[in-house]
Amino acid sequence: MSEVTLEDIASLAKRRGFLYQGSEIYGGLAGTYDWGPLGVQLKRNITNLWWKTFVEDRDDVFGLDTAILMNQKVWQTSGHVSGFNDPLFECGNCRNRFRADHLVETWVEKHAKEVKAADLPKYEQSPATLNVYKNTLNMTCPTCGKQELSDVKQFNMMFKTHVGAVEDETSVSYLRPETAQGMFVNFKNVVDSFYPDLPFGLAQIGKAFRNEIAPRDFIFRLRELEQMEIEFFVHPENWRESFDIWLERQRQFLMNLGLPESKIHQVEIGPEDRAHYSKHSVDTEFDFPFGQKELYGCAYRTDYDLSKHQEASGKNLEYRPKDGSAPFIPHVIEPTFGVDRTVLAVIATAYTVDTVNGEDRIVLKLPEHIAPVKMCISPLLKNKPELVATAREIYATLKKKHGAVMWDDNGNIGKRYRRQDEIGTPKCVVIDFQTLEDGTVTVRDRDTTEQHRATIDELLG
């Protein structure tokens, strides 16, 4: 069996109604995809499993669904505005980055004579002016000394927008780049409503937006993405224990989706590569067709966010232990799960090419509990009214029970099997002449292609 490529997966996804290029009839929009009927069902099965596992089945995690648009002060406080809106020079040699305005200003102070001699425009913090200063003054990298500083790069990765019809500085807001802040700003609300014991968590599933420089690899890097995130609040002394537990839960969740353990790798992230809020990070990576890449992240956000918000908002965000001991700001363990990446990993894992009767067959070996269609009902022959009528009845019965049941009487039975194989339907149920005699049906298994007879009651169970 040859390696499955991302293009094979994208082609199948489109052909069978899982995913389409966003805004396709207008030439597309980079980094956006639209979920088709089967794709949204598969995705929803996965997010539902997550919600059940981490919210419904637990009594220490509370669900939320917070607004995508938030007061701009949230993003100033969280560090997302200042950390990512600044003009930067990047050194082509050592790859370090520097605040362009700061670098130019200190350079001007230190090299007053050259500056006076040079023909420079009036100083201002525009990228064009900063570039002119850098080039005219032959500025070098403060770290390695090479004269390889790039022109100004703006790493403002948040989508900026305006709330209300008037576009001025006070109306600025951003599409959230992470769902986390919605949970931090509601920490006090949930504590006041439910007075939970520590440790406890907040969870939500929702869209986040990142103005990626280069969206890439089908739905792996999107500008509009979906996250399943938990902010788990702990006593600072216990962070490590919780961290390791959540890491293991992330691995277990992937294995519940049928991913092989051998393709899951948990990798500690060095201080250089960590997010600005994180004191310890471990990525859960997966062997995608295009390489080993990040699927999930787990970060120890300390009390960074709650402390910042307490300071900026003036609201007390401390946790008050019920034993009367001193209030404190809890620390946070944040396991975050990318929805789109999970779907991609699941499809990549399930995508199989094998041989049936000497012919290649594409089959999505999805675990039954997340398959978008659970079973397909067919009359053996569609020109035999008695078969069709009985099949229709059985279809109605099974659909009422299971919901995700499909009817197919197109072509011959082999074609229907192949079509269902491609969308990962675990069982095909065929109503044949024996059904008319004893009520049993043929059930064909997706993975083995083997058939056996079963009663309707067995299928209802």
Added chain:
RNA sequence: GCGGGUAUAGUUUAGUGGCAGAAUGUAUCCUUCCCAAGGAUGAGAUGCGGGUCCGAUUCCCGCUACCCGCACCA
């Protein structure tokens, strides 16, 4: 964002400065007692915008999207 490549039907693809062809899928009908059988009929394509030309899907330019490197990825 930089460099390179690609763009023809839902999918996979052929071809051409002068009517765009196939396979497969798909629709309707016939046929069919179990793994893409067969027959008939039908719908369906040159990414978008400009230029050259009598005429552009083909040549040129721009844009967009996708793919491959690099960089980026809170």
